[in-house]
Amino acid sequence: KRIKLTHSPFTVLVEGNIGSGKTTFLNYFKQYNNICTLAEPIELWKNCGGYNLLSHLYEDRERWGFTFQSYVQLTMLQQHTFKTDCAIKLMERSIYSARYCFVEKMIRDSVLPAPSASVIDEWFKWATSSAMCDVDLIIYLRASPEVVYKRMRERNRQEEKTVQLEYLHEMHEMHENWLYYKTMFTCPAPVLVVNGDLDKSVIVEEYQKVTPSIFNKCLSVPS
Numbered sequence: 001k002r003i004k005l006t007h008s009p010f011t012v013l014v015e016g017n018i019g020s021g022k023t024t025f026l027n028y029f030k031q032y033n034n035i036c037t038l039a040e041p042i043e044l045w046k047n048c049g050g051y052n053l054l055s056h057l058y059e060d061r062e063r064w065g066f067t068f069q070s071y072v073q074l075t076m077l078q079q080h081t082f083k084t085d086c087a088i089k090l091m092e093r094s095i096y097s098a099r100y101c102f103v104e105k106m107i108r109d110s111v112l113p114a115p116s117a118s119v120i121d122e123w124f125k126w127a128t129s130s131a132m133c134d135v136d137l138i139i140y141l142r143a144s145p146e147v148v149y150k151r152m153r154e155r156n157r158q159e160e161k162t163v164q165l166e167y168l169h170e171m172h173e174m175h176e177n178w179l180y181y182k183t184m185f186t187c188p189a190p191v192l193v194v195n196g197d198l199d200k201s202v203i204v205e206e207y208q209k210v211t212p213s214i215f216n217k218c219l220s221v222p223s
């Protein structure tokens with residue numbers, strides 16, 4: 001009887017505020033063929049059955065908050081359960097940052113009514129209670145709100161036109177509470193902090209500080 005080898009890759013999350021450099025980080029690691037990189041499925045959020053949920057979100061957070069985060073949670077679950085033969089899976093954001101940063105913020109701002117928050121939380125608890133969303137390492141791209149605000153403006157994403165510096169400050173605090181001070185919620189894996197304020201021209205050296213930890217599962221050398 002053949003035994004079914006279920007290969008579960010060493011799973012790494014790249015977490016950080018809007019504009020903290022997650023896509024740049026992900027693209028750097030595309031050069032390794034034993035890494036499967038999964039970018040944030042923002043194109044799905046911009047076209048769910050033809051509807052741009054991201055645009056709706058920023059137009060009216062109270063009205064579309066649940067709709068948006070409900071779909072985000074589905075798309076993140078799809079990425080957590082995405083099968084790959086690669087030794088390493090590198091994901092941009094996760095079901096965890098969805099719940100602990102974005103949904104939590106909406107709950108605190110009363111953007112999400114409590115009954116809606118409960119539904120999202122029940123899905124989250126179910127999804128994370130099994131091995132579907134296991135994570136081995138979190139890379140926290142820690143950047144200052146002023147720096148990410150400037151980058152967000154330069155990137156000039158249509159849907160983010162109305163996003164203010166204040167919101168980025170608040171989202172920074174949510175990430176700090178979860179990943180740096182760890183005062184809120186549990187971290188599903190060890191966290192390595194990367195200085196997200198560094199300019200693109202020098203940030204590769206910063207990436208190389210965490211590369212051994214990302215490959216440690218594959219290299220026999222002691223980490």
Ligand SMILES: Cc1cc2cn([C@H]3C[C@H](O)[C@@H](CO)O3)c(=O)nc2[nH]1
Pocket residue numbers: 018040042054057072076093094095097098099102160
């Ligand atoms: C997991 C998760 C990602 C995510 C992104 N966003 C927003 C922030 C950015 O403007 C855009 C792309 O990350 O989507 C959100 O509101 N809620 C989210 N939840």
